[in-house]
Amino acid sequence: MKVTIKEWNAVAAWRWDMPDDDVCGICRNPYDSTCSKCKFPGDECPLLLGECNHSFHMHCIFSWLRQESSQEKCPMCRQPFKSKSQEAPAEADAQTQTQQPETSPL
């Protein structure tokens, strides 16, 4: 008998490459979930890794940093927060904004 596979529809689960069961230090939601404002995880609610190695939902850390009282410091370690990624945070934000409407199925 010879078996020829014509078609293979697989299923895979994605996760952020973060330690298991860890949560965003600001909204307390798991990284794999969304910030409290978003509906869809992943592209639309990405994570942001700081130079201090603390990471948050991007939306969470942005709104934290916008507050006067935060003094632009990481809420976990109180060091000045700087994004580790090459992408400028503002750019990433803009990208999500434009992506949102067309990808929503409903």
Place this chain on the structure above:
Amino acid sequence: MDHATLVFASVFPVPSLSHTTPTPVATPDLGHTAPGSSFGGPFIGNAGGAQHRAVKRTQAWSTATRFLSLPNNPGSGTRRSQRSADVEGALYYLLVGEGKSEEGEKGLLEWYTNEARLHFASFVKPALKELWEKEVELRTAWDVLDETQRTLEQVQNFYLQPFNDHILPFLHQDATNKTIRASQLSQTADIELMDAASWKFERHIHAVFAHCLPPKRFSKTLSYILYDAGCRLFRFYVRQDGVQPSTTPESTREVRDRMTALLSGLERVGLGGNNAQRAFAHAMNQLLETFIASHYLKVDWFSKRSIVPDLRVWVKDGFCPLVELAMECLRCDASDVQPTELKQWQEMALARLGRGRVANLFDFVIHWDRSLGAILDLKDYLKLDGAKQYLTSNFSQQISRRLLHPGATTTYILNVYISIIRAFHKLDPKGVLLERVARPIRRYLKEREDTARIIISSLLTDPDDEVGNTKFASSGELSYEIAMEMKKPFANREEADEEFNWNDLNWQPLPNDASPDYKKSKVEDVIHFLLTIWDKEDFINELKNILGDHLLRCQDLEYEKEIRLLELIKVRLGDEKLQACEVMLRDVLESKRINGTIHATGDVLTPEDQGQQPETPAGPGPRQPRPHRPTSSVPSHLTPSTPILKPPEGPTLNAQILSSFFWPILRDEEFRVPAQIEALQKEYESRFERIKGMRKLRWMNALGDSTIILEFEDRTEEFEHLTPWQVSVAYAFQPQPGEERAAGGKGKKGEGITRNVEQLEEMLQMDEGLVHQALAYWVGKSVLRAVSPDTYTVIERLDSSTKDSDAAAAAQELAEVQAAQTTTVKSQADLLNEKKDVYTSFIVGMLTNQGNLPVMRILMMMRMLVQGGFPFGAEELRGLLGDMEGDGKVVSLGADVWGIRK
């Protein structure tokens, strides 16, 4: 003694004044006339002698009573003709003259009345007694009554004639004389007096008549003939008395005349009184009942209209005229027969009809909407006082008896509930009744664990789907009625949003003053009722599990029904809790796009790179199409020398990428997939991670599906929608490197590679259960057959193994059952089982450190402290502790407290 008196007395003995002697035949009573007293003329008043008056009165009495006495034979007519002067005088004397009865004396009128009574007792009563002695049979009822009436009328005339001819004229004359000197007014008064005498006499006779008949029997018989007449007049074919109506049409005129003649006749002889009226009322009652049960008032299943108007017309034009006619004949006082108003009769009839309909309401609901006519009948009935209460309590009993029991499938209960919603919406658009009767159904459905699944799966099924149609049996898992609801356009989206508040646990039907349209939008909404059976959160959890499973199996890559369902649920329940469902749906829709992007990044995901793929225990990847083994012994026309399908270009790997956090816990058995797939997965993974930074993929090989082509020595077959483990197992039945020559030996024709379960488990690192399932599937498809227990071989040639078709059929059945039990989502029990070891050691540790603990405390600690939480309840925990007790680890100390076994 006066001679004349003596002579008179000797010939006509003076009657005793006791009135027990009917005629003057007794011995003369001389007691009143003392010897030697003077005897005056008959009409001379003598102040000197009361004794004289007595004698005179006795004489006159004798004359009068002799004249008036009744002959023995009532039939013997008018024997008595002319009054002689004597008689004339005597009557005058006794009735209006000086001999009129005074204090203590008996009057002639009374005597005559008594005479009639005695006569009746002697000569008439015995015959009537005989007639009424026994229960009157239905078929003789008319005759018995007719004869009774005739007899009584005859004797009544017989008694009345002397009274009218010989007594009344004197009274009348007297009255007229008086009026000469008196006013108009007093004349009337005297004539009334005269009539009163006549009336009194008749009343006495009537009392005698009535007294001689057994009242209950008479009433029953009369009632019967009235009922009979009614049935004949209205042509009722099914009667309460069981009488078969004659097949030849009767003249209603005749029936009516006979009835009126009899009733009038009975009334004339005084039998139209209370007794007759009761009989009449009873008959009318039965008649109404019979009409309502008759074919005239059967539910209108065809034109689906209410028959209440027919009922009203009949009451007005048929029933009431009959009642009036009968009442007139019996000279009933209108107030004696209740009710007298047309409207009252109509309401009474409607109440009867309504109760009859209520008794069958469950059946009408089941046959909605063919039963629309019956529901419309009930709608009229509900306007009556107390009707709503009666309907709800009675129907609730029917529901608990016929619907809410373990024998009814959930699908059936749901279907009936939907019919109830629809029928009751017609019945009572305000929804008050529905709310009342549906409460126990909703509670019951909530308790059944398959309710939500059936509702959601049905909403996701196209009712027009021909393949699906067989699934809509009431014993099945899908409800056609629910599926049909999805086809309806969404109604009043904004309105539904405004109106409905999920969090309102005390949902109430709309107020009575709401406008009809306002109410309609909501009450008619079957889906609304179905989705609100549960608390919102419970329902959405259930929805998440079912939708997840459904999305992974879905064949329609546009996901139209799923999108629509979610939209519909959002309209009704609001979208704040639906994030998980929306993410899942978005995942499957997005996956198409991601697949496109991944494939576009290079044409690498088709197996050009097969050469470099690692050898896996699952066997080598497909190589260049293998040259067919020489098959010299097989005639070439039987074996296709080349595969019928042109060699495929290799598989394409498509993936559904799930945001696992939002999906229910999915099955994740691990095993090795064919090497070429493994290679494709690796490539896919690396490209995905390149595109979507910081993210990693985990393949869930227990999910997904595949299509393969199997080429045998004698045939080529294609299989679609296989599970990955089915493909992996089939794949493992290909020759391994070096194996081909050995297996392809010329010894056995039609036999291919043979493997046993243990080998397969080893090669595929697959759970034994899955291996068995896959093997059963392939045996069912006549691809494999068992050569010994747990050992299977490929059927390379079908003809050599036809004898195994039974085994294949059995295996196919088994495989189907297993497939039906397979879901993509893990059950709670599976989860508990999987983590049992973790939980067990946690419990042992805790009880060792902290001593004995109650279950609730253990539960709380586990929920807080166990890695990944403890998503179970106290019941599951008790089950787990029970298992541990069985293993000798813990011991129950009673009162829900557990400790370490020492």
